[in-house]
Amino acid sequence: MTGIANQTREYTLPEGCPVCEADLPVRVTARGPSAVCTHCGWMGRPFITVTHQGLRVSYDDGARA
Numbered sequence: 655m656t657g658i659a660n661q662t663r664e665y666t667l668p669e670g671c672p673v674c675e676a677d678l679p680v681r682v683t684a685r686g687p688s689a690v691c692t693h694c695g696w697m698g699r700p701f702i703t704v705t706h707q708g709l710r711v712s713y714d715d716g717a718r719a
């Protein structure tokens with residue numbers, strides 16, 4: 655096993671922005687995923703869930719603590 659603890663991954667969700675539907679760049683770090691739309695500036699945390707219908711993306715925009 656090689657260490658995967660501090661890996662940072664970046665990927666793009668096609669039309670992933672819930673606001674403007676632009677491609678959404680996502681960065682996944684040890685702290686979890688975070689996304690910032692370069693088009694409209696929306697920020698959130700996408701969660702990828704695997705369902706029988708395929709991948710489902712949901713967002714935690716609940717920064718309202």
Ligand SMILES: [Zn+2]
Nearest residue numbers: 671674691694
């Ligand atoms: Zn956007």
